[in-house]
Amino acid sequence: MKIFSKDQIYEGDKLTVARKNISSTDLMEHAGSQIFKWMHVRLQGAQVPIHIFCGIGNNGGDGLVLARHLILDGYNVKTYIVNCSDKRSKDFLINYDRIKNVTKHWPTLLSCKEDFPEINAEDIIVDAIFGIGLNRPVDEWVKDLFVHFKKTKAFTLSIDIPSGLSTDNVPKDENAVVWAGYTLSFVTPKLVFFLPDTGKYTAQWEVLDIGLDVNFLSETATAVELIGKHEVLPLYKPRERFSHKGQFGHGLIIGGSYGKIGSVILASRAALFSGAGLVSAYVPKCGYMPLQVSFPEAMVITDIDEEIITNINFDITPTSIGFGIGAGTKDQTIEAFENFLKKNKIPLVIDADGINILAQKKSLLKLLPEQTILTPHPKELERLIGTWKDDFDKLDKVKSLSKKHNIIVVIKGANTITVFQEKLYINTTGNPGLATAGSGDVLTGIITGLVAQGYNPLNASVFGVYLHGKSADIGVEDYGYQSLIASHVIDYLGEAYKDLFKQPEQPEVQEEVDSKE
Structure with a gap:
């Protein structure tokens, strides 16, 4: 709308x-x-x-x-x-x-x-x-x-x-x-x-x-659009009968550190649940066993370091990369990210500590591929663009950042807003149940999975935010706001996809019956 x-x-x-x-x-x-x-x-x-x-x-x-x-x-x-x-x-x-x-x-x-x-x-x-x-x-x-x-x-x-x-x-x-x-x-x-x-x-x-x-x-x-089912349905890419996993891309999730491997598990699962054909995770060595045991569908590549990311080096060819969840901001990780950006040409989704690294070292913004997607929560956004006097000032600053570096910024909130250049896309799905640990990691995974499948970055962002919120809307019916957790959002993604094609229920028409004594 x-x-x-x-x-x-x-x-x-x-x-x-x-x-x-x-x-x-x-x-x-x-x-x-x-x-x-x-x-x-x-x-x-x-x-x-x-x-x-x-x-x-x-x-x-x-x-x-x-x-x-x-x-x-x-x-x-x-x-x-x-x-x-x-x-x-x-x-x-x-x-x-x-x-x-x-x-x-x-x-x-x-x-x-x-x-x-x-x-x-x-x-x-x-x-x-x-x-x-x-x-x-x-x-x-x-x-x-x-x-x-x-x-x-x-x-x-x-x-x-x-x-x-x-x-x-x-x-x-x-x-x-x-x-x-x-x-x-x-x-x-x-x-x-x-x-x-x-x-x-x-x-x-x-x-x-x-x-x-x-x-x-x-x-x-x-300059502003409100995004609901009617707007995202045309973005959906249907699957053909004879399709195979190689046609739906390979998402790579890079991140994690000692004690924060769960974020990579969530993002990797979400990428696969969103429809990516293959998903790999690049983590410190401490993440190898947790991923292999908890998420057997993912392939795992490990860093040379036991506890943090120090050297991003892999021999696969992913179609999208999600970086930053749980990665931390140690000097070695920042250096590894910078070296990675200097040679990377693959579409990129950056969240969490990836955004914090960009905020610490803003010169890295120049190295981002065109239409890189950033998914900050409010505090991460503040570190990146500075404080703002009000919401209109915030939007102006984000639009300036988007235009300067040709990137997409997903401002997470009650009505998540995707910003690209001068255009705003306001999401209508989601609820307070998403105010829970790991829900942002799930969103990163969903968007990474959509980009892997061939959705252009803007459509992947808009569609991914919608699916993320819709899944939570369906899940909250079973769990309530307080008990909805990030894993539930992943579990209900299939229902969110199915809801795209669900026809609204028609009100029951009560037949009039003549009663005769």
């Missing part, structure tokens, strides 16, 4: 009005009616008090359209105008006049804290105060209104975006943003829904189709 920028949405509005030969007021009417339909399906006429707070711009106009439809359908609606400026949009004013024709009670004007209405926890708040165009600080009394919303504990539904939240920066004051239980986002989800600094402002979101021109939506390229 494309995630359009604020400017692109504005452009889409203008094009839609021109191409469909409608007015902006008509477009607002459609948006407001879509919100009404969404609420009506869920409320079915329930007489719970609905408090609709409208700003004086187009977001407020959407709220007025919603209020009018709810009133006409008999709902218990109270409408308020948050009078925060003298400037009112044309479409707001049109809909302000329209709502006066359907109710005896005009919207209540709010201008200060003393005007705030009483709201009970069982009521519903609709936030239609500010949209994506907010470009100034929120007034103190409006900030107090947002705090009032939160204190009531009432369910809060935001229209398009929680009021006070910008699409391209992080709020300096969290009281200056509405904390929404649900956001109905027009056209596209907003990037801020998926970033740690800003995602907290809406517990859930859903996209509403407000009728923008379909050609605009299909033809416009975006």
Whole structure:
């Protein structure tokens, strides 16, 4: 799914009005009616008090359209105008006049804290105060209104975006943003829904189709994409009947040190489970027996040293290499990695201590093959790019690193983001169960295995992150968040693949039966 920028949405509005030969007021009417339909399906006429707070711009106009439809359908609606400026949009004013024709009670004007209405926890708040165009600080009394919303504990539904939240920066004051239980986002989800600094402002979101021109939506390229099953299914490479293991590549996992061989076992297993035809592990001598005993499907090559990697030398020809898990950062290991990079031309995935080595010796970044994949967790990323002031600054720094060295960076998190050049790919699978030792090693193995099979590095990263999260989503149904471990993520990879082709369950249709006495 494309995630359009604020400017692109504005452009889409203008094009839609021109191409469909409608007015902006008509477009607002459609948006407001879509919100009404969404609420009506869920409320079915329930007489719970609905408090609709409208700003004086187009977001407020959407709220007025919603209020009018709810009133006409008999709902218990109270409408308020948050009078925060003298400037009112044309479409707001049109809909302000329209709502006066359907109710005896005009919207209540709010201008200060003393005007705030009483709201009970069982009521519903609709936030239609500010949209994506907010470009100034929120007034103190409006900030107090947002705090009032939160204190009531009432369910809060935001229209398009929680009021006070910008699409391209992080709020300096969290009281200056509405904390929404649900956001109905027009056209596209907003990037801020998926970033740690800003995602907290809406517990859930859903996209509403407000009728923008379909050609605009299909033809416009975006800098951000949301990745789900629909997006990864075309990446999948099916197997032919007469295929053999030699056609699916040879993944090599290099890493491990005394006491940290388990990471290599996890990554090697994940590489094979992801579909690589062959998998080898290059480890210190202390890793030979654990690998041979615990993972007989892997081939094992050992370093000359008993406890650490000191000399990366092998006589096989892998199609992908994963480096760094459990390797440590001893001087001999750093030197071995540098010597390896100077001669290596094979596609590379780097994780854990491999990233820590790059952070210590940044000159090695110049030696990476094009489209090398880095998979850092937050602390490893900080060592590599330095501290950041907020999530947008972090993304800018990662994009700069990606462009400078032509590499792919997988920023692991609740919504893992794959960054390549200026493009962001936001993953939708995964859950808190992945916050467990070894889950990152499994991701490294999955991506290494996909590259081994011939997936290009970007597709391998995007697809691998999706499969990793989906496997955890399936596994958590059996184990719960607390008891899911990295090995389970590997075990459920087959189910994650099978889920790609699973059709959604259709709701049961209950037949009506006439009963006659």
